[in-house]
Amino acid sequence: MFASRACALLLLFFIAVVQGGCSGRKQTFGKAVLSDGEIERIRVEWIDSDTFQEEYRTVGSEGERREIRGTAVSQRMRFVDAHYALLEDELRRTRSTLDFTSDITIISLNAVGALIGPASTKAILHAISGGLVGARASAEKNFFFDQSTQVIIPKMQALRAAKRAQIEMQLDLNTTTYPLAKALGDVDQYFRAGSVTMALIALTNDAGAAVKQSEAEVDEIIQSRYDRVYAASETQIDLRSALTNRVLLMSDAQAWSLVSMLELASTLGGDPKRNLLGGVNDLLQGKEGAALEAELERIGRAFDVAGVPSE
Amino acid sequence: MTPFDTIIDGTYTLAETSSAIRFKEAGGFQLTSLSAGMNRITAQAADSPMNYASFIFLEPPGTQPKKLELAEVKDSDAGKIIGDRITAGWKLISMNPVFVKGKEKMVAAFRKV
Numbered sequence: 001m002f003a004s005r006a007c008a009l010l011l012l013f014f015i016a017v018v019q020g021g022c023s024g025r026k027q028t029f030g031k032a033v034l035s036d037g038e039i040e041r042i043r044v045e046w047i048d049s050d051t052f053q054e055e056y057r058t059v060g061s062e063g064e065r066r067e068i069r070g071t072a073v074s075q076r077m078r079f080v081d082a083h084y085a086l087l088e089d090e091l092r093r094t095r096s097t098l099d100f101t102s103d104i105t106i107i108s109l110n111a112v113g114a115l116i117g118p119a120s121t122k123a124i125l126h127a128i129s130g131g132l133v134g135a136r137a138s139a140e141k142n143f144f145f146d147q148s149t150q151v152i153i154p155k156m157q158a159l160r161a162a163k164r165a166q167i168e169m170q171l172d173l174n175t176t177t178y179p180l181a182k183a184l185g186d187v188d189q190y191f192r193a194g195s196v197t198m199a200l201i202a203l204t205n206d207a208g209a210a211v212k213q214s215e216a217e218v219d220e221i222i223q224s225r226y227d228r229v230y231a232a233s234e235t236q237i238d239l240r241s242a243l244t245n246r247v248l249l250m251s252d253a254q255a256w257s258l259v260s261m262l263e264l265a266s267t268l269g270g271d272p273k274r275n276l277l278g279g280v281n282d283l284l285q286g287k288e289g290a291a292l293e294a295e296l297e298r299i300g301r302a303f304d305v306a307g308v309p310s311e
Numbered sequence: 312m313t314p315f316d317t318i319i320d321g322t323y324t325l326a327e328t329s330s331a332i333r334f335k336e337a338g339g340f341q342l343t344s345l346s347a348g349m350n351r352i353t354a355q356a357a358d359s360p361m362n363y364a365s366f367i368f369l370e371p372p373g374t375q376p377k378k379l380e381l382a383e384v385k386d387s388d389a390g391k392i393i394g395d396r397i398t399a400g401w402k403l404i405s406m407n408p409v410f411v412k413g414k415e416k417m418v419a420a421f422r423k424v
Contacts, residue, residue, distance in 0.1 A: 227317040229364060231327035232334035241337035247373030273372035277339045284338070 034082040046075040056180050065175040069183050073167065076187045084160065084194035088153055091196075152199045159193035159202055227281075230288045239296040242311060243280065243303065247273050250308040257306050262299065315340065315368070321347065321360025321410025325418065328411065329381045332364055340366035341376035345420050346407035360410035378423040383416050396421045 046052065056068045167186045170178045192198050232240075247255070255272035258264075264279025280299060287295050319331050332342050348361040369376060384392050384406070393403055401421035409418035 227315065229317045229319050229331040229335050231320075231323055231331045233330070237330065237334050237337050240334060241375060244337060244339045244373055244375055247339070248371070249373075271372060274368065277368070277372050281338050281340075 034078070039079065039082060042075050042079045046072055047079065053180065062174060065180070066171075069175060069178075069180045070171055072180065073171065073183050073187055076184065077164070077167075077190060080187065080191045080194065083191070084156075087194065087196075088156070091153060151203065152196055155199040155202050156194050156196070159198055160190065163190045163193045227285055230292075232292070236292055236296065239293070239300070240284070243296065243299060244277065245311050246303055246308050247277060249311070250303075250306070254306045254308050258302055258308070261302050261306065315366045317364050317366065318348065319345075319362045319364050321362050322413045323411070325381055325383060325411050325416075328362065328409070328418075329379070332381075333379060335364070335366060336376050336379065339369050339373055339375060341369050342379060342404065342420060343367055344405040344407065345381070345409055345418065346405070347410050347415055360413050360415075362409050376422065380421045380423075382419050382421065383411065384419050385417065389417070389419075393419060400424050 052068055052072055056065055056072075059065055059068070163186070167183070167190060170183070170186070250258075250273070252272045255276045259272060259275050259279060262279060262283065264275065264282070283295060283299065284292060317335065319328055323331065328345075332345070336342060342364055344363075344365045346363055348363050380396075380401070382392055382396070393406075396419075397403065400423060402424050403419055404422050405420040406417065408415045410416075411418065
């Protein structure tokens with residue numbers, strides 16, 4: 001059953017974080033302030049109970065269904081917000097009492113850390129991973145742990161904000177397009193968006209995107225810096241070889257004439273034949289197959305026009 | 312003479328790599344070394360391996376180098392392959408790890424003397 005599963009999920013995390021320390025006192029969650037009684041009321045009426053879902057199925061009008069859907073979503077989101085505020089508060093304030101293990105060992109941190117990403121993210125993820133295994137006493141680990149909250153909390157906030165905006169936007173839709181079950185499923189995702197696990201996964205994805213971007217940049221640099229040489233057929237090799245042999249037979253004047261005729265701009269130096277061969281090399285760059293052969297033949301015709309003897 | 316660095320697709324067969332180099336040499340350039348691209352991160356190299364080939368421009372312009380051959384060598388037969396070629400009038404000009412069909416192999420480049 002959805003309600004009991006969701007409740008179990010929420011309470012498991014809630015209990016893990018609070019670790020029994022909240023009994024009988026009013027919780028202060030930054031902006032959200034919920035009493036134990038209010039939390040309990042929401043749990044009983046909107047998480048454990050199926051009553052509102054039965055009512056949703058039986059009411060006759062679209063307006064009533066929207067109202068039930070809206071209230072259920074809003075109440076569950078209050079519960080999630082309360083949980084999240086406590087988690088964030090604990091992350092900021094009393095890291096030493098917070099047991100990360102149950103949350104973040106779901107994913108393999110060592111695998112995450114092995115990804116090549118921005119150095120700071122990688123170092124932080126590694127540090128968290130190490131922190132799970134060993135003591136958190138060392139200054140280095142504490143340092144990285146401090147950094148980790150600075151990375152993870154904003155990511156959790158961003159994920160939650162994005163999911164909340166999506167839910168609120170969809171609440172404008174009719175209940176056929178956005179039924180109660182879908183809305184409650186989205187609240188589940190909203191809850192998960194505020195977890196350390198999801199933040200780490202998102203950070204990993206960010207790191208992956210950064211890696212892809214940097215790889216693309218490296219590719220671009222390599223492409224711009226180096227010529228690319230393609231496999232060629234024997235015919236193409238022979239055609240080029242014959243052109244090069246003709247360079248040995250031509251005069252400097254003919255070489256200059258060809259540099260001009262073929263509109264070459266070589267970087268090989270002041271010698272006309274060097275310029276010609278460098279320019280021809282540039283013309284052939286990036287060409288393969290039929291296009292390459294056509295270009296070789298075009299250059300050969302230019303050699304003929306310039307009166308360059310053949311072998 | 313400053314060498315020109317070029318890149319050759321690391322997924323090519325040895326014959327395709329050889330033809331790419333020979334095409335370049337047919338333009339009046341001469342191979343001086345061939346090696347697997349190592350300045351990229353390992354994971355990326357596995358996805359799109361590339362080789363680096365260095366050439367010099369031959370003087371006088373229009374001169375073409377003598378025949379080139381590439382051969383894959385293994386630890387077990389490296390001595391024999393190189394020895395046989397040298398005896399047959401070839402000179403070893405480069406022996407480095409090179410990507411062949413995406414896998415790193417030890418490849419020797421010989422030039423006819």
